[in-house]
Amino acid sequence: MSRAMESVRRVNINGAARNLLVGGAYIALLATLLWLAQSTLNNYYLRILAVIGINIILTVSLNLTNGFAGDFSLGIAAFMSIGAYTAALLSLPVAMKTASFPGLPTWLQATSIPFLPATIAGGVMAAIAAVIVGLPVLRLRGHYLAVATLGLMVIVRVVANNWQDVTRGARGINGIPPLSNIWWTFGWAVLTIYVVWMVVHSPYGRAMIAIREDWLAAQARGVNVLRTRLLAFVLSAFFAGVAGSLYAHLITAITPSSFSFVITFNIVVMLVVGGMGSITGSVIGAVLLTLLPESLRQVETALAAGGTPLYGLSQIIIALLAALVMIFRRQGLFGGREIRLPGMVER
Amino acid sequence: MFTPTYVAQQIINGVNLGSMYALIAIGLTMVYGLLRLINFAHGDLLMLGAYLGLLLVSAAFTPLILTLFIPMLVIGFVGILVERLAYRPLRGAPEVTMLITSLAVSSIIENSMVMTVTAQPRAFNLPAGVNQLHTVAGVSFSTLDALTVGLSVALMAALTLYVRNTRTGIAMRAAAENLRAARLMGIDINRVVMVAFFLGSMLAAAAGWLWAAKYSTVEPFMGFLPGLKAFVAAVIGGIGVIPGAVLGGYLLGFAEIFFVGFLPPAYSGYRDAFVFALLLLILLIRPNGILGASTEERA
Numbered sequence: 084m085s086r087a088m089e090s091v092r093r094v095n096i097n098g099a100a101r102n103l104l105v106g107g108a109y110i111a112l113l114a115t116l117l118w119l120a121q122s123t124l125n126n127y128y129l130r131i132l133a134v135i136g137i138n139i140i141l142t143v144s145l146n147l148t149n150g151f152a153g154d155f156s157l158g159i160a161a162f163m164s165i166g167a168y169t170a171a172l173l174s175l176p177v178a179m180k181t182a183s184f185p186g187l188p189t190w191l192q193a194t195s196i197p198f199l200p201a202t203i204a205g206g207v208m209a210a211i212a213a214v215i216v217g218l219p220v221l222r223l224r225g226h227y228l229a230v231a232t233l234g235l236m237v238i239v240r241v242v243a244n245n246w247q248d249v250t251r252g253a254r255g256i257n258g259i260p261p262l263s264n265i266w267w268t269f270g271w272a273v274l275t276i277y278v279v280w281m282v283v284h285s286p287y288g289r290a291m292i293a294i295r296e297d298w299l300a301a302q303a304r305g306v307n308v309l310r311t312r313l314l315a316f317v318l319s320a321f322f323a324g325v326a327g328s329l330y331a332h333l334i335t336a337i338t339p340s341s342f343s344f345v346i347t348f349n350i351v352v353m354l355v356v357g358g359m360g361s362i363t364g365s366v367i368g369a370v371l372l373t374l375l376p377e378s379l380r381q382v383e384t385a386l387a388a389g390g391t392p393l394y395g396l397s398q399i400i401i402a403l404l405a406a407l408v409m410i411f412r413r414q415g416l417f418g419g420r421e422i423r424l425p426g427m428v429e430r
Numbered sequence: 431m432f433t434p435t436y437v438a439q440q441i442i443n444g445v446n447l448g449s450m451y452a453l454i455a456i457g458l459t460m461v462y463g464l465l466r467l468i469n470f471a472h473g474d475l476l477m478l479g480a481y482l483g484l485l486l487v488s489a490a491f492t493p494l495i496l497t498l499f500i501p502m503l504v505i506g507f508v509g510i511l512v513e514r515l516a517y518r519p520l521r522g523a524p525e526v527t528m529l530i531t532s533l534a535v536s537s538i539i540e541n542s543m544v545m546t547v548t549a550q551p552r553a554f555n556l557p558a559g560v561n562q563l564h565t566v567a568g569v570s571f572s573t574l575d576a577l578t579v580g581l582s583v584a585l586m587a588a589l590t591l592y593v594r595n596t597r598t599g600i601a602m603r604a605a606a607e608n609l610r611a612a613r614l615m616g617i618d619i620n621r622v623v624m625v626a627f628f629l630g631s632m633l634a635a636a637a638g639w640l641w642a643a644k645y646s647t648v649e650p651f652m653g654f655l656p657g658l659k660a661f662v663a664a665v666i667g668g669i670g671v672i673p674g675a676v677l678g679g680y681l682l683g684f685a686e687i688f689f690v691g692f693l694p695p696a697y698s699g700y701r702d703a704f705v706f707a708l709l710l711l712i713l714l715i716r717p718n719g720i721l722g723a724s725t726e727e728r729a
Contacts, residue, residue: 155526219714226529227713229468230661234706241703348533355530395544402537409531410519
């Protein structure tokens, strides 16, 4: 063993304290970069940056279910929608509620709470929905979760369209206070990465990976399969709900069709391109695949043959990318490995 | 309140919708039985079948029945092509890999249509005679409804005979029961899978044509919901078993129509939500469906 390795091992004794320090330094670096972005970029780019933060939250948290626990959830749009509606209904000013939501229950009509608790409430509602879907489905083998979560998306959309008193139906909710920004989205992104990292490196995370690799063997060794899978699913639903709230307060208007299957699919592609089971891969996949369609959209408009933009082209390229990754590089860019940040030590 | 004729009318509507679900569910269940793949692109083959039908119908192609049979044949081969290009390279890969690929295939097909024919819905109008209403004992149905039910039953009977009696059909059932054992017995799995995709896609195209005719419109995303609901139907009947898909299709058709027909109108908007709530309920109380016997899927 080389001397360098030996010194790393010695440092390891104080690993936790050291990681805290180095992690703090990275967060300070991120904050500086965000501050730089804030003071130099125009609103268009700042919004894309904020969306990158949201997509990091979604991809990293989806990784828990689809990457580590080996399930396949397609519930992103549903959970985002639940989170967005919940948080928006809580954060809207009272005056606006009395004007636009005459049918709302009085207690809700009379309350308006700050962004942070509203967002957490959005996440909690999404998590509750995940428990309701997860309990019957996660006891089963096979990928019933994929269909059940798509079903949840349909249910959420139908409810949002029909529950006029609360959701205003197809008109949706507008005038949501524009509270979301890069600070909130990246703040939540850092928290998501931290929580997912901690879970994955805890006994629960080991249990998830064990279930993914061999379901029967894991159960035989005493892993509570249902509880572990449910934990992963509910936690990722919570963060998807949070992301929904962040998104709603960024675009300030939501309708039942704001959260479509396209969002879910694109997040899945971010995850598989980065590599399922790699947290850093998820972050990089989210960044790349937020920027790619954004630039392709400009190509679509530029290629406007005969006046009409080539709508659909960017989505085809994303889907093609997903299919090619699946066929030729199943493990994605990182294949379950992590990029070690310089200075951090393995716990 | 509910007169006998009203009830009879609902039953007719249920049979009608159920026939279409059954046609779609058969393809899904055959592929799931063989490859454990939830083929999300199945609904898009339905959509392609509808568009091809529209092309022939608006060209006033005669006889009318050929505007149905030609798309069925063509889409059957498209199904083989999709399997060959997208799924066969993944044989033996984790199930999730194929699942993601089928989502990608679905997106590619849908958006190719958006790019070429735009997302604008188009009218699918059959010659006047086909939509003519007949009234028997106060219950009314169109020629199209009769065609839907008659054709579906005929196709399903033909498929059942094929799967029961031909060598390939028997091989297909064997492979669905135990893929590895079937391969050891010398069954050419690739051929069986190819035939399953051909037949399933053919039935999906037929369902697409009938669906478009019933609702008089086609659009690139029209296959998503029928495809998803047909999967629910397959689960209800017992996934992997062809008679289960038929049974599940009809049960779901009835359930959906009765939900709208026999509950106060305020609930009818929740129709689609009801279908998927039903899925959760089935997975909770009988995850293997009605005709699925084994309990191995249960954790």
